[in-house]
Amino acid sequence: xxxxxxxxxxxxxxxxxAGRMLPWLSALAALFLSIGIVWALAFAPADYQxxxxxxxxxxxxxxxxxxxxxxxxxxxxxxxxxxxxxKLADASAAAMAPVGAVFTAIALFTGAAWGKPMWxxxxxxxxxxxxxLILLFLYLGVxxxxxAFEDKNLAGKAAGILTLVGVINLPIIxxxxxxxxxxxxxxxxxxxxxPSMTADMLWPFLxxxxxxxxxxxxxxxxxxxxxxxxxxxxxxxxxxxxxTQLAATEK
Amino acid sequence: xxxxxxxxxTIVASILIGIGVVAGLVLYAxxxxxxxxxxxxxxxxxxxxxxxxxxxxxxxRIGGLVVPxxxxxxxxxxxxxxxxxxxxxxxxxxxxxxxxxxxxxxxLPDLFREGQGIVANGTLTRDSSGRLYxxxxxxxxxxxxxxxxxxxxxxxxxxxxxLEYTEKQLKSKN
Numbered sequence: 001x002x003x004x005x006x007x008x009x010x011x012x013x014x015x016x017x018a019g020r021m022l023p024w025l026s027a028l029a030a031l032f033l034s035i036g037i038v039w040a041l042a043f044a045p046a047d048y049q050x051x052x053x054x055x056x057x058x059x060x061x062x063x064x065x066x067x068x069x070x071x072x073x074x075x076x077x078x079x080x081x082x083x084x085x086x087k088l089a090d091a092s093a094a095a096m097a098p099v100g101a102v103f104t105a106i107a108l109f110t111g112a113a114w115g116k117p118m119w120x121x122x123x124x125x126x127x128x129x130x131x132x133l134i135l136l137f138l139y140l141g142v143x144x145x146x147x148a149f150e151d152k153n154l155a156g157k158a159a160g161i162l163t164l165v166g167v168i169n170l171p172i173i174x175x176x177x178x179x180x181x182x183x184x185x186x187x188x189x190x191x192x193x194x195p196s197m198t199a200d201m202l203w204p205f206l207x208x209x210x211x212x213x214x215x216x217x218x219x220x221x222x223x224x225x226x227x228x229x230x231x232x233x234x235x236x237x238x239x240x241x242x243x244t245q246l247a248a249t250e251k
Numbered sequence: 252x253x254x255x256x257x258x259x260x261t262i263v264a265s266i267l268i269g270i271g272v273v274a275g276l277v278l279y280a281x282x283x284x285x286x287x288x289x290x291x292x293x294x295x296x297x298x299x300x301x302x303x304x305x306x307x308x309x310x311x312r313i314g315g316l317v318v319p320x321x322x323x324x325x326x327x328x329x330x331x332x333x334x335x336x337x338x339x340x341x342x343x344x345x346x347x348x349x350x351x352x353x354x355x356x357x358x359l360p361d362l363f364r365e366g367q368g369i370v371a372n373g374t375l376t377r378d379s380s381g382r383l384y385x386x387x388x389x390x391x392x393x394x395x396x397x398x399x400x401x402x403x404x405x406x407x408x409x410x411x412x413x414l415e416y417t418e419k420q421l422k423s424k425n
């Protein structure tokens with residue numbers, strides 16, 4: 001059943017597969033993001049209470065959901081690496097960590113910038129904000145562990161353990177607004193039932209959201225390729241690749 | 252799956268489940284402390300499952316809906332008082348609901364409206380007649396997860412005008 005996946009365990013095959021995805025991902029990400037952001041910032045209606053300040057929603061919500069989505073991806077990679085001792089999984093986890101950290105930081109920053117005019121404060125230690133801040137620290141820990149060891153297998157193992165322990169934080173972030181009293185409001189989009197916004201506000205959001213997913217995938221592919229190269233730098237296929245590239249630039 | 256992988260899978264899975272159970276129990280035990288605020292009914296009657304009540308003089312956060320027509324503003328300074336009631340669906344205000352008054356001196360956030368959810372940070376105090384109130388040092392507005400254009404809000408008959416004080420409110424001193 002999983003036979004079709006087996007060739008991709010080979011770093012060279014995966015490297016070239018990720019390379020072939022790049023033009024598609026960049027074209028689609030540019031398309032979706034440009035439609036989504038222009039629609040969201042210029043044409044979507046303003047909120048009845050918050051006015052135009054509400055538009056930060058279109059950046060804040062995709063960033064926050066992706067910060068959790070990337071973490072989930074990293075945890076799946078850490079899990080496969082731990083059980084199947086599959087080295088490429090570590091490379092992909094290492095590629096995802098900084099992207100996730102950046103999106104967590106964006107979510108925290110846009111949240112603070114939104115909270116100041118609407119709630120009246122930049123920061124409050126409620127369950128949602130605190131657990132999202134812990135997610136940022138988890139990402140920073142994972143990044144630190146990946147670069148703390150010379151031996152990349154050891155680094156992958158250490159970072160993988162932290163990643164898997166940190167997975168507990170994901171349901172806490174997601175359900176914090178339901179389990180406890182928080183200043184942060186409940187979910188608008190990611191919940192059972194109808195989204196709590198009108199269609200003319202929801203459509204630009206979907207474009208932005210898909211656009212950000214594509215952008216994240218693109219950045220992770222680029223980072224994954226360089227991770228694979230640096231981890232396999234003594235392999236003959238990398239050497240030939242580098243020497244042909246060098247020859248091509250020298251001409 | 253070969254035996255070594257199977258063994259690793261069981262070990263990793265059981266550790267993860269163990270951590271999950273531990274985290275769940277810790278959060279369950281701490282759940283009262285993770286709540287950001289007390290609701291007015293929790294201040295008068297105690298938390299639902301543990302019966303914990305804040306004591307007079309304690310610094311607390313209180314969260315609830317601003318009771319319509321309860322906002323009183325001192326025209327000479329920034330002092331303002333209002334009552335808070337529990338949020339419940341559908342939103343109705345009943346005179347018999349537990350309510351806690353909040354005294355505050357300062358600028359209210361933009362989203363502060365009657366009927367709006369707010370969180371106030373302050374000291375629980377008892378006045379001479381034995382009524383509990385909160386002497387707030389900070390008032391934060393809470394908004395819900397529903398967004399809509401103004402036209403739709405008008406069509407639904409929502410009242411979202413910024414806070415305006417009636418003559419009566421402006422004249423009444425606290």
